[in-house]
Each structure stands twice: as structure tokens, then as C-alpha cells.
Amino acid sequence: MARAKPVPEDWPEAGVTMPMEAALADALPSGPDWQFEPKWDGFRCLAFRNGGAVELRAKSGKPLGRYFPEVVQRLEALAEKAFVLDGELVIARGGAVDFDALQLRLHPAESRVRKLARETPAELVVFDMLAHAEGSLIDTPLAERREALERFVAGLGDASGLRLSPCTLDRAKAEAWLAGTGDALDGVIAKDRTAPYRAGERAMIKVKRLRTADCVVGGFRYAHGKKEVGSLLLGLYDDAGLLDHVGFTSSFGSEDRAALTRKLEKLVEEPGFTGKAPGGPSRWNSGRNSAFEPLKPELVVEVRYDHVTGARFRHGTKFLRWRPDKAPGQCRFGQLAPPANPEHLEQLLRRAERADNSISA
Secondary structure (H helix, E strand, O other), X not given: OOOOEOOOOOOOOOOOOOOOEEEEOOOOOOOOOEEEEEEOOOEEEEEEEEOOEEXXXXXXXXXXXXXXXXXXXXXXXXXXXXXXXXXXXXXXXXXXXXXXXXXXXXXXXXXXXXXXXXXOOOEEEEEEEXXXXXXXXXXXXXXXXXXXXXXXXXXXXXHHOEEEOOOEXXXXXXXXHHHHOOOOOOEEEEEEOOOOOOOOOEEEEEEOOOEEEEEEEEEEEEOOOOOOEEEEEEEEEOOOOOEEXXXXXXXXXXXXXXXXXXXXXXXXXXXXOOOOOOOOOOOOXXXXXXXXXXXXXXXXXXXXXXXXXXXXXXXXXXXXXXXXXXXXXXXXXXXXXXXXXXXXXXXXXXXXXXXXXXXXX
């Protein structure tokens, strides 16, 4: 095994200002040098410790420690006094990773943050080690960094509050993770086991679970500064027969926008959404125009999406096609991906606590 480099003078940076990132792909790669890991649906986090000082840093470089005091406290209590870890902050509730609960932590009031930390404590799921007391590991291959991480976590005991993310060299097993975990995972990450840690580069591969849904177009927004449609507002019917806003799509071709705008303007009619409607105050969309044009619920569109959080599409969806053959009333929440199976999520985390999780096993 290669010897670790001495800890750099700017410790606890360890030469890392940003985490290594991943490029999106349609399929997992094949070959003997790939290691596969679950892509956790949380906040990416670099955790630094140098003596008594602990710092949690987001992918953007902004500090996270004030929002997750319980995680900082656990890291401060460790016997190990010097390390840099790469991982994901998650909150697991009801067998699923609760991204909404994570977002609630980004609150300006310290009293509110500490209350939530007691009620919904976060965990740090770790998947890479960039430095330890003997020095920096960023220039060593992933295979050696993984071994160092496994030894580190094994030596901490169960009370550390850290969870070791499972990994596998078996592509078929990684495909099973994609297929069998509901919304417990955001996808699978593939990493080159021979490569060093490339901070700030898209040196990994991620494959997300992409699904499709047929949605009612309950409204639209004009493009900024134009009288042409900018985005379609999507809805699904709930069990009470109310049309809830679930997201948007804006990926249709520019050459179609003028004709589409004329078509939509003929369908403008209140209320559009009869259940949860778009717009309204939110600290996440401060300054964004929330005005929209409501439509008769006549148009159905098929879109591709990657994740659902709080009964909404997490990100913008990809427009696939119009569905004139589908009745709007058929567009219901039941077509979305089933919720996470608690056993699947726990099995993935528990696997990290068994001896056979070691990549050398």
C-alpha cells in the first residue's frame, strides 16, 4: 500500500475545496475496475476534523455545521482527532430518506434547528476518506481509500453516529439496487478504483432511476419578458378527485412555442388546479415570479422524472410527448413510483455493518 502524504499546511483542507462529482449516464459501466455505491438522497457533505475543530461543508463550499449540530457533536466525540471524510447527510424516517426534513434544517433560527435536530436527527453516511492522522489520501487510488475508510469506521464502534455506505464490484448487484429500492435511493454511483480523488471534477458516473408519468397540464407560465409559454405546470388527481400541482416541464422545442402559446391561451380558465396550486410564499423561491395562467384540465402530457419528494417532482421534468389518447381523469398519483420499502433501505445500510461489506471480501 502506498504511504500517505504528510498532512498539508492548510489542514483541515487536505487539498480539497470541493467534493468529486459525477457525470450523468444512461447505464452503469462494465469492467473490473469499477466500484458501485448507492447514491443517497441527501446533502453531500465533506467532514473535516483537526484536533477539537470540526467542520461540515456542503458541495457549494458553504458551512453546514450550524444546521446539523448533532452530527458535529458526534464527530467531536470521536477518539480520532484528524480526518477528512466524504459522505452524505441523510434523515431516515419510516424506512425512507426524507429530503424534505433535510431542507427544513436550513433555517435561520438556531432554536428551530436544535429542536429539529432532537426530533429528526441526521446521520452521516460516509463513502470516502480523504485524509487521516497519518496524512492526505487524495492522491491514492480509491481501492486503498476504501480500505482505510473501512478500518476507520470499524474502529469507532456503534456509537459513532457514522454509517458506512455499502459498495460492490458486482454490476448485477448494483443494477438490483436501482430496480428494487423504490425511492430509497437517488440512483447508483460508479467509481474507478484505480483513480485518485479528483476534487471538483466530474470523475464519477451516476445513473439515476428515471421514470415516466402522464400528467394534466393545469396551467402555464410565460417566459420571462416574453408573451410565449415558458413552462407547463403539471398536475395529478388525488383520491378526492382534486388536481394537485406536482411540477413543471419546459423542455419542448422553441420552434413549437408560438403555436403552443396560442393553443394554451384558448384554454385559459379558472381555477386550473383544484387542490394544491403552484406559487405562494416560500423561502426557496424568493424573488421568483409565481404568477401562472390556469387552464381547463384537457391536455395530457407524458414526462420523464427522476425523483419525487413530498408528492412533487424534485426537479424539472423532461417533455416526452402529448397524450391525446389519455383522459385527464386517468392521471392520478398511483402511477408514480411506489414509496421506499423500509426493508430495502435498512438492508443497504445494515450491509455496511457486516464483514462481507468489505470490498476485499
